[in-house]
Each structure stands twice: as C-alpha cells, then as structure tokens.
Amino acid sequence: xxxxxxxxxxxxxxxxxxxxxxxxxxxxxxxxxxxxxxxxxxxxxxxxxxxxxxxxxxxxxxxxxxxxxxxxxxxxxxxxxxxxxxxxxxxxxxxxxxxxxxxxxxxxxxxxxxxxxxxxxxxxxxxxxxxxxxxxxxxxxxxxxxxxxxxxxxxxxxxxxxxxxxxxxxxxxx
Numbered sequence: 611x612x613x614x615x616x617x618x619x620x621x622x623x624x625x626x627x628x629x630x631x632x633x634x635x636x637x638x639x640x641x642x643x644x645x646x647x648x649x650x651x652x653x654x655x656x657x658x659x660x661x662x663x664x665x666x667x668x669x670x671x672x673x674x675x676x677x678x679x680x681x682x683x684x685x686x687x688x689x690x691x692x693x694x695x696x697x698x699x700x701x702x703x704x705x706x707x708x709x710x711x712x713x714x715x716x717x718x719x720x721x722x723x724x725x726x727x728x729x730x731x732x733x734x735x736x737x738x739x740x741x742x743x744x745x746x747x748x749x750x751x752x753x754x755x756x757x758x759x760x761x762x763x764x765x766x767x768x769x770x771x772x773x774x775x776x777x778x779x780x781x782x783x784x
Contacts, residue, residue, distance in 0.1 A: 611654075613652065614679040615650060617650065620674065624679075640653075654680065658675065658680040660684030664686060668683055693772065694771065699767060700735070709764070712750060712754035713750060715754040720749045726746045730742040730747075740777050747781060751783045764781050765781050768781055
C-alpha cells in the first residue's frame with residue numbers, strides 16, 4: 611500500500627510505509643488510522659470517482675480531491691476510429707472513368723499489373739497485405755502516366771473512406 615503525507619491539504623511526500631517512516635514497525639496491514647491521523651497521512655486510493663459509461667481510470671501521480679488522496683484520474687473513453695469503408699473505396703474507384711482509362715492504357719504494356727490491380731485491392735481489403743497492390747498500382751501509374759493530381763484524388767478518397775495509412779502510403783508512387 612502507498613501513503614501520502616499532507617500539509618495544508620497538499621501532498622508533501624508519498625510512498626510505502628517503509629519509505630515514509632523508516633525504522634517504524636507496523637502490523638501486516640500497515641499503519642493504523644490513529645498513526646495516519648497523527649502523522650497527517652492518508653492511504654492513497656485507486657478508486658477515483660468516474661462515470662463508467664464515458665470514462666475509465668488512468669494511473670497518475672497522487673493528488674488530493676475533496677480531502678482524499680487518489681492515484682488514478684478519470685479520463686474520457688476514446689472514440690473508436692471509424693471502420694474502414696473498403697467497399698465504398700472500391701466501388702468509387704471502379705466507377706471512376708479516368709482510372710478505368712488509365713488501366714486500359716496500361717494493359718497493353720503491363721498486362722499483369724493492370725489486370726492484377728483488382729485482385730490486389732481485394733487482397734489489401736481482406737488480408738491487410740498491400741505489397742501486391744503497391745506493385746500493381748505503381749506499375750499502372752508509370753505505364754499510364756497518371757498525373758499526381760489524380761493520384762492525390764485517390765489518396766483523398768482512401769482517407770475519406772478511413773483506409774489504413776499503410777494502404778494510403780501504397781497509393782503514393784515512389
């Protein structure tokens with residue numbers, strides 16, 4: 611157990627009973643209430659008030675709240691990140707006339723990359739593997755000479771669909 615020594619409502623020291631009162635022997639339960647009162651000390655609590663529906667307790671340095679000492683503080687439960695909208699990304703990209711033309715332009719010179727792009731996108735979605743997509747996409751971008759502004763539009767779509775950053779990075783040709 612840990613304890614805090616207070617002076618005028620402020621913590622002046624905190625630690626274990628052995629650290630705060632060396633050469634003092636206590637029962638197995640540590641200092642009793644009378645000892646703590648005599649030494650202006652309190653046991654540090656880990657059960658700070660909080661709303662379980664919207665907060666959780668996080669460890670922190672001891673502090674005084676309403677005359678009691680706590681070493682946890684209520685913090686908001688983080689909002690979970692939005693789910694990636696892979697289908698929205700795929701459907702939007704597949705319907706984009708400019709991307710379709712780029713793939714058609716690339717097909718005669720780099721058919722494996724152009725034809726493998728859809729399968730690589732599916733692999734990215736289902737398995738979280740982006741290497742094949744990155745290779746196919748970079749090859750298509752180079753062969754079709756897709757302008758940076760069009761690549762930036764695809765990056766914007768991926769960001770709007772909350773796709774993983776590693777996938778977004780794969781869209782940017784090196």
